[in-house]
Amino acid sequence: MLLWQDEAVSTASYLPWGWLSISVPNLIVILVMIALFVLALVVPFPKERRTPRKHS
Amino acid sequence: MSGTPELDDESAPSWIGKVRTRLERDLPYDKLLPETQPAYVASWIYVFGVGTLSALVMIIASGTVLAFEGPSWYHISNVGHFFNSLHYWSVQLFFLFMVVHLLGKFWMAAWRGNRARTWITGxxxxxxxxxxxxxxxxxxxxxxxxxxxxxxxxxxxxxxxxxxxxxxxxxxxxxxxxxxxxxxxxxxxxxxxxxxxxxxVVPPIDAAEVEAAGGAVHSSAPSETTEVR
Structure with a gap:
């Protein structure tokens, strides 16, 4: 079997923690979601650019 | 909101007329496609709903291509691999944005203000x-x-x-x-x-008094609105 095929069907690494076992990819996604949530609360939103409206 | 006499539900002779008068009363075009939003919407936490929607559009578009071309194409050709990956990663972003959207709405109790059906459909x-x-x-x-x-x-x-x-x-x-x-x-x-x-759009919890004062979505006060671009 080709190397890329072998990698494509191999299982992810798992982190056992007592009764909880989670794969590294799933853990990364969960941490990214939490990080995005926190960043969305604290990062300031860009200020509105007030441009004059053209009235035809 | 009080309807005009000609838009009274009782005057509609059929269920189609009743639906039309109800939509005309509750969802006028300026409410359906508003140009302004309250100031509190200018926050990144309010972006993830439309992010989820954008990802869904990409999922449907890439999925349509996959459906027409079939597995013998998307498993073999480079362009097929691209569309297959586009579909897959759009799904990843869809769920990622949706979970952050859910977290944001859960912690601001977005079912407040008669929004239970919005929460349930979500x-x-x-x-x-x-x-x-x-x-x-x-x-x-x-x-x-x-x-x-x-x-x-x-x-x-x-x-x-x-x-x-x-x-x-x-x-x-x-x-x-x-x-x-x-x-x-x-x-x-x-x-x-x-x-x-x-x-x-649901206000933050500490902005409840603004909503109660009628200053939510359609407020015309410049200090409470910001342009949607």
Whole structure:
């Protein structure tokens, strides 16, 4: 079997923690979601650019 | 909001007329497609709903290409691999944005202000999305889908629906994934969006007094609105 095929069907690494076992990819996604949530609360939103409206 | 006399529900002779007068009364165009939003909407936490919607558009667009070209194309050709990956990563972003959207709405108790139906349609859309994702995983026609479908088959049997919903049945899951699930999801999302427009974007908890004072979505006060660009 080709190397890329072998990698494509191999299982992810798992982190056992007592009764909880989670794969590294799933853990990364969960941490990214939490990080995005926190960043969305604290990062300031860009200020509105007030441009004059053209009235035809 | 009080309707004009000619838009009175009782004056409509048929159910179509009743629906029309109700829509004209509750969802005028300026409410359906507003140009301004309250100042509190200018926050990144309010971006993830439309992010989820954008990802869904990409999922449907890339999925349409995959459906027309078929697995013999998307498993073999470079362009097929690209569209396959585009579909996959759009799904990843869809769920990622949706979970952050859910976290934001949960912690601001977004069901406040008569928005229970908005919250419920969002939650049902999440559950349907999980079903769409599962059926998508099992129709890939590769080793991954074989493994997932036979793992999921045990799960379906354990909850007693395995005989009716067989995840090892490629034809059944293909139809459910490319027709039934997108249809239900698009209808749910459409209802969800209309309800958001109907009730307005939920304010932060400490802005409740602004909403109670009628200063929510359609406030014309410059200090409470910001332009949507």
């Amino acid at each position: 939650m049902v859309a999440l559950i349907v999305s999980i079903g769409a994702a599962l059926t998508g995983y099992v129709i890939q026609t590769n080793f991954d889908s074989q493994w997932i479908s036979f793992e999921a088959k045990d799960g379906m049997n354990a909850v007693g629906i395995g005989a009716w919903f067989n995840v090892a049945n490629l034809g059944q899951n293909l139809l459910v994934h490319v027709f039934l699930m997108p249809l239900i999801l698009v209808v749910l999302v459409a209802v969800h969006l209309v309800l958001v427009r109907l009730r307005g």
